[in-house]
Amino acid sequence: MPEYDISEIERLIDGKLPWTRVQEIMKAAKDSDRFQKWVQILQSRVSWNEQILLPLTTNLFIVQQGDDRVVKCRCGQNFGDYRVNWKLNALIYVRDDAEKLNEVYRGREQPDSEWTQIREYYCPGCGSQLEVEGVPRGTPPDFEFLPDLDTFYREWLKKPLPNEVEFTDKTLDVVREWA
Amino acid sequence: MSAPAIAQATPIKDLLLKEDKLFEETGHLFGLEDLARKAEDPGSYEAIWHILLNICNTAWAVGCKVSSSAIAVEGGDALWGLHLPTGEAIATSRGITAHPGLLSLFIRSLIENDYEAEPGIKAGDIFENNDPHFGGIHPVDFDTAVPIFYDGELVAWASGVSHVMDAGYILPGSIGFMNPDSFADGMPVTMERIGENDKLYPWYAMRVKSRTRVPDFVMGDARGRLAGCLTVRDKVIELIDKYGLDYFKDVAKEYVEDGRRYAVARVKNQAVPGRYRKSNFKDLAMKGKRVIMPQQDIDCMFNLPLQVDIDVDAKVNFSLKGASSWVPFGQNITPPAIISALLNAYSHIVGFDMFNWGAVAAWHLDDPPAGSWANPYPVNYFASSGVAWAPAVMWMSSLYETFGRAYYTRGYIEEVAAGAGTTMTAEFSGINQYGMYTAGLTLEQASNGAPARGMADGENSAWCIYTPNADFGNAEVTELYYPIIYLGREVEPDSGGYGTFRGGLGHTAVWMIKNTPGIEYSCGCAGMRSKVVGNHGMFGAYPAWPDRPSYASGTNVKELIDAKKPLVHRRGDPEKPNMELAIKADLMESNVIAPFVTPQQLHEYDLIMHPISGAQALGDPIERDPAEVQADLERGWTRERIASDIYGVVATSNGKSEWTVDEAATEAKRQEIRDARKARGVPFREWWEAERKRVEAKEGMATAVTDMWRSSMELSPDYGEELKAFWQLPDDFTF
Numbered sequence: 001m002p003e004y005d006i007s008e009i010e011r012l013i014d015g016k017l018p019w020t021r022v023q024e025i026m027k028a029a030k031d032s033d034r035f036q037k038w039v040q041i042l043q044s045r046v047s048w049n050e051q052i053l054l055p056l057t058t059n060l061f062i063v064q065q066g067d068d069r070v071v072k073c074r075c076g077q078n079f080g081d082y083r084v085n086w087k088l089n090a091l092i093y094v095r096d097d098a099e100k101l102n103e104v105y106r107g108r109e110q111p112d113s114e115w116t117q118i119r120e121y122y123c124p125g126c127g128s129q130l131e132v133e134g135v136p137r138g139t140p141p142d143f144e145f146l147p148d149l150d151t152f153y154r155e156w157l158k159k160p161l162p163n164e165v166e167f168t169d170k171t172l173d174v175v176r177e178w179a
Numbered sequence: 180m181s182a183p184a185i186a187q188a189t190p191i192k193d194l195l196l197k198e199d200k201l202f203e204e205t206g207h208l209f210g211l212e213d214l215a216r217k218a219e220d221p222g223s224y225e226a227i228w229h230i231l232l233n234i235c236n237t238a239w240a241v242g243c244k245v246s247s248s249a250i251a252v253e254g255g256d257a258l259w260g261l262h263l264p265t266g267e268a269i270a271t272s273r274g275i276t277a278h279p280g281l282l283s284l285f286i287r288s289l290i291e292n293d294y295e296a297e298p299g300i301k302a303g304d305i306f307e308n309n310d311p312h313f314g315g316i317h318p319v320d321f322d323t324a325v326p327i328f329y330d331g332e333l334v335a336w337a338s339g340v341s342h343v344m345d346a347g348y349i350l351p352g353s354i355g356f357m358n359p360d361s362f363a364d365g366m367p368v369t370m371e372r373i374g375e376n377d378k379l380y381p382w383y384a385m386r387v388k389s390r391t392r393v394p395d396f397v398m399g400d401a402r403g404r405l406a407g408c409l410t411v412r413d414k415v416i417e418l419i420d421k422y423g424l425d426y427f428k429d430v431a432k433e434y435v436e437d438g439r440r441y442a443v444a445r446v447k448n449q450a451v452p453g454r455y456r457k458s459n460f461k462d463l464a465m466k467g468k469r470v471i472m473p474q475q476d477i478d479c480m481f482n483l484p485l486q487v488d489i490d491v492d493a494k495v496n497f498s499l500k501g502a503s504s505w506v507p508f509g510q511n512i513t514p515p516a517i518i519s520a521l522l523n524a525y526s527h528i529v530g531f532d533m534f535n536w537g538a539v540a541a542w543h544l545d546d547p548p549a550g551s552w553a554n555p556y557p558v559n560y561f562a563s564s565g566v567a568w569a570p571a572v573m574w575m576s577s578l579y580e581t582f583g584r585a586y587y588t589r590g591y592i593e594e595v596a597a598g599a600g601t602t603m604t605a606e607f608s609g610i611n612q613y614g615m616y617t618a619g620l621t622l623e624q625a626s627n628g629a630p631a632r633g634m635a636d637g638e639n640s641a642w643c644i645y646t647p648n649a650d651f652g653n654a655e656v657t658e659l660y661y662p663i664i665y666l667g668r669e670v671e672p673d674s675g676g677y678g679t680f681r682g683g684l685g686h687t688a689v690w691m692i693k694n695t696p697g698i699e700y701s702c703g704c705a706g707m708r709s710k711v712v713g714n715h716g717m718f719g720a721y722p723a724w725p726d727r728p729s730y731a732s733g734t735n736v737k738e739l740i741d742a743k744k745p746l747v748h749r750r751g752d753p754e755k756p757n758m759e760l761a762i763k764a765d766l767m768e769s770n771v772i773a774p775f776v777t778p779q780q781l782h783e784y785d786l787i788m789h790p791i792s793g794a795q796a797l798g799d800p801i802e803r804d805p806a807e808v809q810a811d812l813e814r815g816w817t818r819e820r821i822a823s824d825i826y827g828v829v830a831t832s833n834g835k836s837e838w839t840v841d842e843a844a845t846e847a848k849r850q851e852i853r854d855a856r857k858a859r860g861v862p863f864r865e866w867w868e869a870e871r872k873r874v875e876a877k878e879g880m881a882t883a884v885t886d887m888w889r890s891s892m893e894l895s896p897d898y899g900e901e902l903k904a905f906w907q908l909p910d911d912f913t914f
Contacts, residue, residue: 091861134714142715
C-alpha cells in the first residue's frame with residue numbers, strides 16, 4: 001500500500017500536482033494514513049486551536065471544543081452541535097423571484113421561480129458561500145452529512161474519542177423550540 | 180453446440196436457492212469464506228481475470244460492429260457480460276455499466292420461473308427480454324442471454340444488451356418520454372426464447388419488421404447482441420479447454436465474491452459511516468404542449484430524494500423515501516432496474532477493479548415507496564417505462580455528490596465528484612436524405628461536461644452519467660444517418676455551474692435541416708431539467724442552468740448562404756440569442772421549455788440549437804483562482820459579466836482575446852461580495868419564520884410543486900411527518 005509524503009498530499013489538495021501524477025494516485029491502492037495527514041494539513045491552515053475531528057466541506061469542520069463537538073468555519077465562526085444541521089446557524093439569502101435570480105441567471109438561463117428557489121447559505125463571520133440549494137419551496141434544508149463519529153473513530157480508525165455521544169439528528173429539537 | 184444438454188446433476192434453481200441461503204448465513208457469496216484459488220496461485224487468478232475482461236471487450240467490439248445502428252456503431256451504447264449459471268455477472272465489457280445487474284437478474288428470473296423445465300435450457304438457445312414488468316429497464320434496451328454448456332453441463336451464460344434506434348413506441352424513436360402507459364411501450368419481448376441452434380427464429384425478424392419503424396437497424400442490433408454473446412461463449416469454452424472446468428468454476432465464483440469484498444473495502448477505506456442526504460428535483464412541464472392523451476396535459480415535478488446510510492460494517496443502504504408519484508409519461512422505473520442502475524454509479528465513483536455482481540451484494544436498496552415513479556406497479560401496473568432512466572439518472576447524480584462528500588472528509592480529494600448536469604436527447608424521424616424513413620437518436624447527450632473534482636475543474640464534453648463510455652460520435656457520421664448538417668458543435672461557455680472548480684462544460688449542437696421533405700425533432704427527456712436549475716452546486720457553488728433548446732422554422736438561411744453572409748454557429752447571449760439576431764424565420768423559438776416534439780415538421784434550412792449540459796461545480800466561486808478565470812475568458816469559456824459579478828474577478832481585454840487581471844481590484848471586489856452577502860443574508864431562523872407561513876399558504880408555488888409534495892407525503896408518511904415537523908405545519912396540513 002502506498003504512502004505519500006505530506007508535502008505531496010498538500011500539493012495534491014492545492015491542485016499543484018501534475019495531472020499524470022494525480023492519475024497515478026487515483027489508480028493506486030489508497031494510502032491508509034491519508035486521513036491523519038489530511039487533518040494535519042488542514043489544522044495547520046486554520047488560526048484556531050480546537051482539534052479537527054472531521055472536515056465536512058471546504059470551509060466547515062467538526063471540531064472538539066471543550067466537551068462539545070461543534071461545526072466551525074475556517075474563519076472560526078461556531079455553528080453549534082454537529083448533530084444539528086449547521087444551516088440553522090447560517091445566514092441565508094433566497095433568490096425566489098426573477099429580479100433576484102437575474103443577478104446570477106439571465107434570459108434562457110433563468111429557472112422558473114414558481115418551480116425552484118436558489119438558497120445561498122453564508123458564514124456570518126467571513127461571508128463565505130457555504131452551500132447553495134436549488135429546490136422548490138417547501139424543501140427542508142438538506143442536512144447533507146451526519147457522521148457517525150464515534151463508530152468512525154472507534155471501529156474504523158481504532159482510536160476511540162472520549163465522551164461518546166448519541167448518533168442522532170437533533171435538528172428538529174431546535175426547530176420545535178422556535179415554534 | 181446444438182446437441183441437447185444432459186440433465187444437470189443439480190438443477191440450477193436448487194443451486195440458486197442454496198447459494199442465497201449460504202450468503203444469508205455467512206455474509207459471503209456462495210459461502211466462500213476463503214478465496215482458495217486466489218490464495219493458491221494469485222498470478223493465474225489475475226491473468227484469467229484479465230482474459231475474461233478481454234473476452235467481454237472483444238464481444239463489445241464485435242457486437243457493436245455487427246450492429247448497424249448509430250447508437251451502437253458510433254456510440255457504443257451496449258454491453259456484453261459473462262455470468263455464473265445462477266446469473267451473477269462475473270465480468271463485463273466496457274459500455275453501459277448500469278446493465279450487468281439487469282442481465283444478471285434476467286438470467287436469475289429465467290431460473291426462478293422454471294425455464295429449466297419449460298421450455299428447457301439447452302446449448303444454442305437464445306433468450307431475450309425487454310419488458311420492465313419482468314426485469315427490463317426500458318423496452319428500448321433489449322437484454323439477450325445465451326447459455327454456455329461444457330460437456331453437457333450449464334457452466335455459465337453470455338449476455339448482451341443494446342439500445343435500439345426505434346422501439347416501436349407510440350412515437351418514433353427510443354426516448355419514450357411521451358408514452359402515456361405501457362401499452363405505448365412498443366415491441367415487447369417478454370422473457371422469450373427467440374432462437375435455437377445459434378439462430379434467431381424467423382418470427383423474431385417478422386415481429387421486428389411489423390412492430391418497429393427501422394427494422395433493419397433493430398435487426399442489426401439483435402444480430403450484434405447475438406454475435407457478441409457467441410463470441411463470449413466460444414472464447415470461454417476455449418479458456419475452459421485450456422485451464423480446466425473445475426478451475427473455471429472455482430475462480431468464476433471467487434471473482435464475484437472478491438468483487439463484493441472490494442466494494443466493501445473501498446467504502447471502508449474511503450468513506451465515513453453515518454447518514455448522507457441529498458434532495459433532488461426534476462421537472463416535466465407538458466401542459467399546453469403536443470401530447471398523446473388528455474391526461475398528459477399537465478405539468479409534473481419529480482421528487483428524487485436520496486438517503487445513504489453507511490453502517491459500521493461499511494454496508495451501504497439506499498433509500499428513496501419521499502419519492503413522488505408515478506407519472507402518465509414514460510418516466511417510471513422499477514426497483515430491479517434501480518438496483519442495477521446503482522452499478523452504474525458504482526462503476527463511476529466507487530469501484531474500478533473486479534466490477535461485477537459483487538457490488539450489488541454489498542449494497543442494499545430499501546423498497547421505494549409503492550406507487551412512486553421508482554416503484555409504480557403496486558398502484559399502476561400499466562405505468563410506462565418508455566425512458567425509465569430519466570428520473571433515475573438524475574437521482575443517481577446525488578450519489579456522485581454524496582460519495583464525493585464522503586471521500587472529501589477522508590482526504591481522498593482526487594476521488595471527489597460534484598454531481599451531474601442533465602441528459603437531454605435529440606431524435607429525428609421522417610424521410611432522410613436517401614428517401615427512406617428514419618427514426619433515431621443522435622448521441623450528443625452522451626458527452627456532458629464531467630463533474631468538478633475536489634482540486635480541479637471537470638473536463639469538457641467528456642463524461643456521461645449513464646455510461647462511462649462517453650462518446651457523442653463523429654458529426655460527419657451523424658450527418659450520414661440523419662438529414663442534418665452541423666453548423667456548430669462548440670463548447671458552451673459557463674455551462675458547468677459557477678464554483679471554485681467549475682463543472683466540465685457542455686456543448687451546443689447547431690443543426691441545419693437538409694435534404695428531406697420534412698422531419699420531426701423530438702427534444703427528449705432522458706433526465707433533463709428545464710424549469711429548474713441543472714442540479715445543486717456543491718460546497719457553495721452555483722448550479723448549472725436549465726436546459727433550453729431553440730429552433731427556427733421557415734428561415735432565410737438559404738438566402739444568407741447564397742449571399743455568402745454569416746450564419747449562426749453558437750447560441751450567443753442568453754438575452755439576445757444569435758439566432759434572433761442573425762436569422763429571420765416564420766417561427767422563432769429561442770427559449771423553449773423542454774421536452775417537446777415539434778408541433779409541425781421541420782423543413783429545408785430550418786435550424787435547431789440543442790444544448791448539452793455541463794456538470795456541477797464545487798466551492799465558493801469567489802475562491803476560484805483568478806488565473807483560471809482569465810484563462811476561461813481567453814478561451815471563450817466564461818463571459819465578462821460572470822467573471823466580474825459571480826467570480827469577482829476584475830479583468831480587462833486588449834480586444835485580441837487577451838485578458839489582464841487586476842489583482843488588487845479583484846481582491847477588493849471579492850471583499851465587496853463577501854460584505855454584500857453578509858448585508859443581504861438573514862439569520863436562518865428569521866427566514867424560517869417567514870418562509871413557513873409562505874409554505875403553509877402555498878404561496879408562489881406552481882401546481883406541479885404542490886402536487887409533488889402532496890404525493891410524496893402520502894406515499895411516505897414518515898417523510899411527510901418530518902417535513903411538517905420542520906416547518907411546524909398543522910397535523911392535518913396537506914399541500
